[in-house]
Amino acid sequence: MKKQRYKINEDYPIEHSTLIVCWNQDVGYIGQGISEYINAELHAYHLGQIEPDGFYAMDSVAVDNNLAQFPENRFTYYPQGNLVIFTGTHPDRQWYDFLSTILDVAQKHCAASQIYTTGGMISVTGHITPRELITVANSAEMSYDLAQYDPVTRAIEYYETPPGRRPTTNAYLLWMTQRRNLDAGCLWIPVPFYLAPGDDPQAVRRILDFLALKINLKIDFGRINDEISEQNEKIARLREKDMEIDNAISALESNLSISGNESQKLINAIQETLKKSDE
């Protein structure tokens, strides 16, 4: 008999829900940002988790943000908005089984009618540039549906994985939802490359905006707005102090390119500034 690869708390029978898939260690920590913010805003119930056995090498632990990590794959239920969030760690083996497990839980225990995956894509733009929400749906109808909810949404016109690269886990999951006839879409937000190693609250806010509209989520954006302002102010102060950094960001804001060296300096300076003030 095939062993069940997840544990579910049966105390919360769900009749209808939207599932949001968020990944840990994502570009700009978007997945983590979304789940943590919603968790703090709404009543949350631990619904269950996927057992890590078989999905990870289990030969070491990763250290991220100074902390030892362990693969975590949990489902959290928020009765308000009939929302379920899956917060997970990308598996490093048995990808098909892993993604099947997410969808099994979505169908059997969450009665999910729609599934959204979230992610950041590294972009060569400035942080003040308004963020587009870039969408990929699993059907033409779903693509049309996504466009109705947000005027700044842009659907990807054409994309093919370049040679030597691999599709993302989100694309893989989207394909699997197609095979199961579930409505689903990927929500991508461009993240300026110099914010990518740390938090990008503006990107998180952009996805929260969409979710508030799409599934009528009542959340207070006050805290995240403060986080965005605070981050922008720190960067603005750094620009005032450091001409080189200011020139690099100005170039990006004017759609001009900067060199590899300048990019690296920018990443280091921004991350150092943001980390220092976080400590």
Place this chain on the structure above:
Amino acid sequence: MRTRITKKPKLNSPDLIACWPGIGNVGIIVAETLRRQLQAKEMGYIEPWDFFYPDKVTIQDGHLISLEFPRSNFYYARTDKRDILFFLADEQSSDGYSRYAEGTKAYQMANMVLDVAQKFGCRRVYTSGAAVTQVHHGARSKVWAVPNAKHMLSEFKKYPNTVIMSDIEDKVDNVRITGMNGVMLGVAKNRGLAGICLMGEVPVYLQGLPFAYPRAAKSVIEVLSTILDVDIDFTRLNRLAARTEKEIERLYKHLPKATKQLIDKLAKSSEPADTGPITEDDKKQILDEIDRFFKKESEDD
């Protein structure tokens, strides 16, 4: 985890040629050349998603059009003398991100391939890959034959340009055939099915390079076409080999004189031997220089 057989041809005790990518892409060139020239027809596949991560997504007008996986297909060909089954995969099967076979996934795939082969009455399995050794790139690659049963040793001794392990100095013990080519041979043995791995020699200093080594594949095809009694046109393969040799010569020209001298030592040695004319330190020096060359090239790009 399923196999989909889309055609069920009646085959007469076919031989199976099963190949996966590896060093110098020897196995895949061998199987692809034979498959094309014998006009083999596709007859099914192993569902790839249990074994491989997808390799291409296509998105159009805002929605996902397709997701493609590495190939893991079966083909069949009928020749005047015998029937042949082919299995070709674009990647080795492993439990994680390893490029080479590893763990239960490799074992499962080998069994699934053999299940199909035996269903069609297969009696013998051929795999192919690279034998990394101290040979010069100007030399004709010998073919190392490793069968999985004693009774086949005498047969393989009689093919031209073919050696068995005991013919090679220091190669009697402690030899491993890595990757799916090896796993397949072992799994076949476990089922009492005859299996042979034919490995074309690849110069030790080219093992990590990003190009194919058709010269080794050609040697393997020469042996296989004799065994299978089929005529093969080598025009395309010779062209491919000439192109690769040009690339190797271009690389050779850029190496320091001392490294060139070490490689030249190999040209003078005609015996297949892993403990040949250059030492482990020499080998390391050559590989480091080649590595430096490629690093410099990519920086210049």
